[in-house]
Amino acid sequence: MTDTVTPPPLLQMEGIEKSYGGVRALRDGRLIIQQPGTVHGLIGENGSGKSTILGILSGQIRPDGGALLVEGRPVSFSSPVDALRTGIAMVSQETALAPLLSVTENILLGRRLVRGRTGIDWRRSHQRAKLVLDRLGLTYDPRAPIGSLRPDQRQMVEIARALSLDSRVLILDEPTSSLSEDEVASIFQVIRNLSSAGVSTILVTHRLSELFEICDEITVLRDGRTVASGAAASFNPESLVSAMVGDTAAQKRVKRERIAIPAAARDSAPVLTALNVSSEPDLHNVELSLRPGEIVGLAGLVGAGRSDLLEAIFGARPRTGDVLIENVTLAPGRPSAAIRRGIGYVPPDRKTQGVVLGMSVVDNAMMVASSDRFRLRPPGTRRDVQAVSAIGSSISIRTHDLGVAVSTLSGGNQQKVALSKWLIDPPRVLLLDEPTRGVDVAAKAEIHQILVDLADRGVALLVSSSENDELLNICDRIVVMLRGRVVATVARVDADEAKLSRLSGGHLDD
Amino acid sequence: MTTEHFSQPSIWARTWKGSRPFRPVFVVLVVVFVVLAIAQPVFASAQNLQNLLTSISVLWIVAMGMTLVLITAGADLSVAPIGALAGILLAKLLQAGIPAWLAIIISLVGGAALGGLVNGTLIGRFNVSFFVVTLGTLTAFTGIVNLWSNTESIPVNEPVILNLAVTRFLGLSGPVWIMIIIFVVTLFIQQRTFFGRDVYAVGGSISAARLSGIRVPRTIILVYAFSGLCAAIAGIVAISRIGVASPQVDANLPLQAIAAVLLGGTALSGGTGGVVGTAFGVLFIGVLSNGLSIAGVPSFWQQIVTGVILVVAVLADRIGLRRRTKSTTETSGTQPPESITAPEELAAKTSH
Ligand SMILES: Nc1ncnc2c1ncn2[C@@H]1O[C@H](COP(=O)(O)OP(=O)(O)OP(=O)(O)O)[C@@H](O)[C@H]1O
Ligand SMILES: [Mg+2]
Numbered sequence: 118m119t120d121t122v123t124p125p126p127l128l129q130m131e132g133i134e135k136s137y138g139g140v141r142a143l144r145d146g147r148l149i150i151q152q153p154g155t156v157h158g159l160i161g162e163n164g165s166g167k168s169t170i171l172g173i174l175s176g177q178i179r180p181d182g183g184a185l186l187v188e189g190r191p192v193s194f195s196s197p198v199d200a201l202r203t204g205i206a207m208v209s210q211e212t213a214l215a216p217l218l219s220v221t222e223n224i225l226l227g228r229r230l231v232r233g234r235t236g237i238d239w240r241r242s243h244q245r246a247k248l249v250l251d252r253l254g255l256t257y258d259p260r261a262p263i264g265s266l267r268p269d270q271r272q273m274v275e276i277a278r279a280l281s282l283d284s285r286v287l288i289l290d291e292p293t294s295s296l297s298e299d300e301v302a303s304i305f306q307v308i309r310n311l312s313s314a315g316v317s318t319i320l321v322t323h324r325l326s327e328l329f330e331i332c333d334e335i336t337v338l339r340d341g342r343t344v345a346s347g348a349a350a351s352f353n354p355e356s357l358v359s360a361m362v363g364d365t366a367a368q369k370r371v372k373r374e375r376i377a378i379p380a381a382a383r384d385s386a387p388v389l390t391a392l393n394v395s396s397e398p399d400l401h402n403v404e405l406s407l408r409p410g411e412i413v414g415l416a417g418l419v420g421a422g423r424s425d426l427l428e429a430i431f432g433a434r435p436r437t438g439d440v441l442i443e444n445v446t447l448a449p450g451r452p453s454a455a456i457r458r459g460i461g462y463v464p465p466d467r468k469t470q471g472v473v474l475g476m477s478v479v480d481n482a483m484m485v486a487s488s489d490r491f492r493l494r495p496p497g498t499r500r501d502v503q504a505v506s507a508i509g510s511s512i513s514i515r516t517h518d519l520g521v522a523v524s525t526l527s528g529g530n531q532q533k534v535a536l537s538k539w540l541i542d543p544p545r546v547l548l549l550d551e552p553t554r555g556v557d558v559a560a561k562a563e564i565h566q567i568l569v570d571l572a573d574r575g576v577a578l579l580v581s582s583s584e585n586d587e588l589l590n591i592c593d594r595i596v597v598m599l600r601g602r603v604v605a606t607v608a609r610v611d612a613d614e615a616k617l618s619r620l621s622g623g624h625l626d627d
Numbered sequence: 628m629t630t631e632h633f634s635q636p637s638i639w640a641r642t643w644k645g646s647r648p649f650r651p652v653f654v655v656l657v658v659v660f661v662v663l664a665i666a667q668p669v670f671a672s673a674q675n676l677q678n679l680l681t682s683i684s685v686l687w688i689v690a691m692g693m694t695l696v697l698i699t700a701g702a703d704l705s706v707a708p709i710g711a712l713a714g715i716l717l718a719k720l721l722q723a724g725i726p727a728w729l730a731i732i733i734s735l736v737g738g739a740a741l742g743g744l745v746n747g748t749l750i751g752r753f754n755v756s757f758f759v760v761t762l763g764t765l766t767a768f769t770g771i772v773n774l775w776s777n778t779e780s781i782p783v784n785e786p787v788i789l790n791l792a793v794t795r796f797l798g799l800s801g802p803v804w805i806m807i808i809i810f811v812v813t814l815f816i817q818q819r820t821f822f823g824r825d826v827y828a829v830g831g832s833i834s835a836a837r838l839s840g841i842r843v844p845r846t847i848i849l850v851y852a853f854s855g856l857c858a859a860i861a862g863i864v865a866i867s868r869i870g871v872a873s874p875q876v877d878a879n880l881p882l883q884a885i886a887a888v889l890l891g892g893t894a895l896s897g898g899t900g901g902v903v904g905t906a907f908g909v910l911f912i913g914v915l916s917n918g919l920s921i922a923g924v925p926s927f928w929q930q931i932v933t934g935v936i937l938v939v940a941v942l943a944d945r946i947g948l949r950r951r952t953k954s955t956t957e958t959s960g961t962q963p964p965e966s967i968t969a970p971e972e973l974a975a976k977t978s979h
Contacts, residue, residue, distance in 0.1 A: 431838075433837075433838060452837055452838050452840060453837075453840045453841070453842050456839075456840035457840070462838060464838055469832055469834060469835065470832070470834050470835050470838055471835060471838075472832075472835060473827070473828045473831035473832045473835050473836065473898065474831065474832070475827070475831045475898045475899055476824070476827055476828060476831055476898075480824055480827075480828075484824075484828065484836075484839040484840070484841065485839050485840050487821055487824075488839060488840035488841055488842075489840070490821055491821075492820060492821045492822040492825065493820045493821070493822060494820065494821055495819045495820065495821075496819075496820070496821050496823075496824050520641065538839060
C-alpha cells in the first residue's frame, strides 16, 4: 500500500441494480470515471437506464444493489444532499425550476440568498447570482422571472445553479435535446472550461456527433446493463449504435432517406395556407402553404418564432391573419376546432403539453382519436387497446404494460406517447415541434420513417426542429425563420447544413 | 429491442394498484369499526347501522359530486346553498300545486343549472379561479336563500317525498338507496366513460387536454353542473328527513365533503383519486361521529379527531409518495412536484 502506480478512480459504480415492481431498470450498471476533468458520455436507447443510474449517482434514487466508490472509498447516498457534499451535482432531464421565482431565487434557492439585517438583501443576492451567470458568460437579468426565459435559457440557469454548488462532478441529463447548434456550442464551451478546471462532466445525449465532439470517454447502456465503455476514440458511430441496440437489431434499422417528392405534392392545391399570420410580439406576417403529401421543415435558432408559428396556426395562441384549410378559414384560438378540421400538433414540451403524466399510455394515446366520440362511450375497449398497441410497437414505446401511468416511462418513451396520439387516426395536416426531442437514434429513424410514410399517404407535415440534419433528412422544402419572420425558403436539393446555419444566423445574401 | 407484446395485467392487480390512494383510510375505517363494535355492542346493531347510513346520506351525495370537481383540480364551496335553493324551489312548486314528479325534476335541473351555468361557466369559460367563484356564489346564493324563504321553513306535505325517508326496500331506507344509486352512477361516469377520462385529463394537465382536442370548458361546466345536481338531490333528501324546506345553510357541508374526498385519497392538485375512496372517507366520518356519540363522547371531540386524521392521512400519503419516488418498488401514479423540487431545495440549503 505504498506508492500505488494508479490512484483509484475518481468515481466507480459497479453492478448497480434497480427494479420498479416488475420492471428492471438496471441489472448491471457500471460507470467509471478515472480522472478529474474528463468528459464522460453516457448513451443508450430510451429506457435503457441512463437517468436511473445517474439518479442513483446523485442520490435521488436508492439502488437495490451494487457498489459506489468515490476515490476508492465506498459511499452510499441517501439523498441528493449527501451527493452534493461529495461534490456530485445533477441537472435532471426535466427542468425543476420554479417558474414564478426570479433567476436569482432559482440559482440561490432557499437559504443561499444573502441575508441582511432586515430580511433578504436583494441587492447582494442579485450580485451573487450575477457572478454565477458571468462564469458561464450569460447576460440574463437576475431579476427576471424564470418563466419569462426561453427553454434553452432555463437550461443554462439550471446548469448555472448546479455549478454554483461547487461540484467536482457535474451530471447533465440530455441538456442539449431542445437546443440548436449555437446554444449547444455555448454549453460545450462551458463544459470545456470546467474540464480544464478539473471538474468532470457526465453528459447524456442521443446525438452521436455531440458525443464524439466533446467526450473523452463513453459508456453504453443497453437494457439496464453497461455493454461497452472506453475512450471515445475507440468507438465510431456504427460501433456505438450496434452496442446500443445489439448487433442483430442494428441490421434491421436502416435509415431511409426521402427519395423524391410524391407526385401528389407537386401538383395538387395547398391543403393549408397561412396568410399574413402574426402574433405580436413574436411572429410577423408569415405566409406559408402546405400541399398534401409534402414535408416542410422550419429551421431557425431557438426563439426565431418557429414554435410560435405552429401554435398560432393550431390555435394554441392568439393570432391575426388567416389560416385556410382548403380555402375555408379556420377559427383562431381553438385547438379543438383545428383538430376537427384535420390539423394535428405535437407540442415541444411533453411533460406539460404532450401527455397527461398521471394517465395511462392507452388513455393518452387515444386522447385525440377519441376526442369527437360520444362522451358516454366506454374508453379502453379492446379495439382501442389493440390500435395503441400496434402504434406502440411501430415506434417502440418501451413499457411492459400499456395501462401504466406515463409518468413511469423514460423521457424518450414519453415523447413517443405524445407522438402516438396523432398516429392512431392521422390528421390531414400535422404540425410537429421537435418531434424527436430526447428520442434515441434508432427510434428517431423509425419516427422519421413514420413521418415519411404519413406524407406518402397524403398527410401534409410541417416540422420544426433545432437539428438541421433532421430537416435535411426528411423535408422536401425548408423554411428558415429569423426573429419571427420567414426569411428564406429552400428546396431540399439546394440545401445543406452550412447553408441552413448561415440563413438561420441572418446571413441572407447567398 | 422493441417491445412487441404489451401485457395486460389481471383485473385484481389493477384493482390492488388502483386502491393505493385510499388504503390508509380503509384500514383506519376497519380498525375504528371493529373497536367500536367490540366496545359498544349497540354500535354494530342493524338498527344503528341503518341510522348511521341515513345520517350520512346528505354528506355522501354531495361528496360524490365534489369528487369529480376535485379531480379537475377545483372545489365547489357553494353546494350547501344550492341544496337549500333546490329544496325551497321544490317546496314552493308543491305549494303552487305542481305534481311532485315535475317539481322534483324542475328543482334538480335548477340545482344543475346553478352549478353548471353559474359556477361552471365562470370557471371553465372565463377562467376565474374556482375558489373566488364558488366563494362568491356561496355568499350570493345564501343571500338568495334568505331573501326567498324569508328565513322561514316551508313545510312540505307531499307524501311522495315524506315517504322516501320512511319506506324501506330490502331493509334499506330511501336515502340509502339514493346514496347507492348516486355512487354507482358517479363510479360509472368516472371509470367507464370518455367524459370521466376528460375529467382526469383536465385535472392532470389542462394544456395537454386542450391541445388534444378535449373540450375543456365544456368538461368543467358539466362537472360543476353535476356537483350542483348532487347538491340538489341532497337538498331533497334532507327535506324528506325533516319534513320542511329549511332556510338553514350548513356552512360546514362543503368543507366536510372536501375533507371526505381528501381522506379518500383524491388530491387537491387534481388528476388522481376517485369516488370509491370518497365513499370510505364519508363512511369514516359517519362511523366516527356515530360511534363517539353512542359512547357519550362530546361531539367536539369528533371534530378534533376528524381534523387530525385528515391531516395525518394526507401527510402520510405525501411522505409515502416521496419515499416511493426515491427508492421503492411501486409503480405509482403521478409524482407530486414536491418530490422533484424538495431534494434540490435541501441541497441548495446545505451547500453554503
Ligand atoms: N418510477 C418508475 N416506476 C416504474 N418504472 C420506472 C420508473 N422510473 C423509471 N422506470 C423504468 O425504468 C427504465 C429506465 O428508465 P430511465 O429513465 O433510466 O431511462 P433512460 O435511459 O433515461 O431513457 P431516456 O433516454 O428515454 O431518457 C424504463 O423502462 C422506465 O420505464
Ligand atoms: Mg432519461
